[in-house]
Amino acid sequence: MYQITCPHCGPRAQTEFTYERTTDSVVDPAADAHTAMQALYTRANPMGLDEEIWRHTYGCRAWMVLTRHRVTHVIEAVKAIGPEALA
Amino acid sequence: MKTPYSAFSLLRGAFNGQKHWEPAWRDPEPRASYDVIIIGGGGHGLATAYYLAKVHGIRNVAVLEKSWIGGGNVGRNTTLVRSNYRLPQLHNFFEFGLKLWHNLSDDLNYNVMFSPRGAMFLGHNDGDMIKLAERGDAMRCDGIDAELLTPKQIAKIEPLLDLSRNARFPIDGALIQWRAGTARHDAVAWGYARAADALGVDIIQKCEVTGFVRYGNKITGVETTRGRILAGRTGICVAGHSGHVAGLAGLELPIESQTLQALVTEGVKPMVQSVVMSQSLHFYISQSDKGGIVMGGDPDNWPSYARRGQPTIKEHAIAQAVTCMPALSRLRMLRTWSGVTDMSFDGAPIIGTTPIDGLYLNAGWCYGGFKATPASGWTYAHTLATGKPHELNAPFSLERFMTGATIDETAVGPMPNHR
Known part of the structure; x- marks a missing residue:
């Protein structure tokens, strides 16, 4: 278990957060069927850094993007987001 | 030919100080090329090699393992073997495997200590019991054993479960599969390795695949830490690292790798007779032959x-297990461990061809790979030998996600982190 620094609340225990999906797997409603299915169903799943969408579910409930290493668990960056920022 | 393991050879050894035993498998140098290369020396990879040699007569086969065989998920699971799935594609596949399990020790001449002690899903309310009855009916329609138990019947099998009406999670009944049980996980890897080796398969350990040899849209071999090895057909069989290895070939999979944990207590006298699981709560317990209570829960x-x-994930599983079986609270935890699991996007595995010629895939076992070992090896061997899926693994193609033919037992949708 580690700490995640929420952009709004500061450092909090990881158990307060939930993982949603990677930023590249957000489905664009305007995308064609193949691209949409690709986003929905495939992941790069790297043994390294990936950009992940997390939510401070059991805290302020805000969404954020973590640049996180999948082996070392080091969080290189946390960025606050809203629906507008994802578009 | 290796000395078969038998009471007679043990007796014979008594007269020569047991000096006639040979290593269970060779430690060969990799050759320049093979008919088939299997990447990953876990249970599934070794089983695939064994059935390729035994069933299809393809013996020019190498199993490449980056570490030592059996050090990955086949050595990290909770050893449960069952086929009590609701969907026909799944229960037919796992039932084929369960039948192989029942004869596996004889087939391999290696005691995998398969113990069909019964595996039960607990039901905690009316909704649970309806779902369990439906699951049992679905299984029995396909000739798989399933029996609904009343709390009184459960008490005879597992007297330590809290069956009182004021329990935190009252137990209304259970669905038991008597032919299900546990097996010795290491023995499964070693048994398949020894049997495959005896048929001529090269098991090459400490040989990590670092890339693929590619001509156009065809994979013709692998680059490894022990040099380039060419192959007619290459099969990925690396469980939790499927995403990484497929990525080396430029393939993105419907898989996300997650951690799954398990734990074991100190050894005690027999107290859990069967395998006790609760899907509403999500814990599962069984007692190993050494006496330790083996326990697991949700993935991280x-x-x-x-x-x-x-x-916290372990704590959650332990809390649930202790609530249902209070006597467990007296035990001390001995060890915990975890493995990397390849969570697929419908909870079902992927065995079959890929868009790249010469490259095959066996992945996406989520948290249920161990029980599948014989069936996975059998069908993957068929796929690698013929280039086409066996009827049992045909539904588990990689294309099913694009065509919408997913096999989603828990009906969660494309969210591997919500399973």
């Missing part, structure tokens, strides 16, 4: 390749 629901898990 976020991506990770690190083999270490979050303590």
Whole structure:
């Protein structure tokens, strides 16, 4: 278990957060069927850094993007987001 | 030919100080090329090699393992073997495997200590019992054993479960599969390795695949830490690292790797007779032959390749198990461990061809790969030998996600982190 620094609340225990999906797997409603299915169903799943969408579910409930290493668990960056920022 | 393991050879050894035993498998140098290369020397990879040699007569086969065989998920699971799935594609596949399990020790001439002691899903309310009855009916329609138990019947099998009406999670009944049980996980890897080796398969350990040899849209071999090895057909069989290895071939999979944890207590006298599971709560317990209570729960629901898990997940599983079987609270935890699991996007595995010629895939076992070992090996061997899926693994194609033919037992949708 580690700490995640929420952009709004500061450092909090990881158990307060939930993982949603990677930023590249957000489905664009305007995308064609193949691209949409690709986003929905495939992941790069790297043994390294990936950009992940997390939510401070059991805290302020805000969404954020973590640049996180999948082996070392080091969080290189946390960025606050809203629906507008994802578009 | 190796000396078969038997009471007679043990007796014979008594007269020569047991000096006639040979290593169970060779340690060969990799050759320049093979008919088939299997990447990953876990249970599934070794089983695939064994059935390729035994059933299809393809013996020019190498199993490449980056570490030592049996050091990955086949050595990190909770050893449960069952076929009590609701959907026909799944229960037919796992039932084929369960039948192989029942004869596996004889087939391999290696005691895998398969113990069909019964596996039960507990039901905690009316909704649970309806779902369990439906699951049991679905299984029995396909000739698979399933029996609904009343709390009185459960009490005879597992007297230590809290069956009182004022329990935190009252137990209304259970669905038991008597032919299900447990097996000795290491023995499964070693038994398949020894049997495959005896048929001529090269098991090459400490040989990590670092890339693929590619001509156009065809994979013709692999680059490894022990040099380039060419192959007619190459099969990926690396469980939690499927995403990584497929990525070396430029393939993105419907898989996200997560940590799954398990734990074992100190050894005690027999106290859990069967395998007790609760899907509403999500814990599962069984007692190993050494007497330790083996326990597991949910995966850590976020991506990770690190083999270490979050303590709160274990705490959750332990709390649920202790609530249902209060006597467990007296035990001390001996060890915990975790493995990297390849969570697929419908909870079902992927065995079959890929868009790349010469490259095959066996992945996406989520948290249920161990029980599948014989069936996975059998069908993957068929696929690698013929280039086409066996009827049992045909539904588990990689294309099913694009065509919408997913096999989603828990009806969660494309969210591997919500399983």
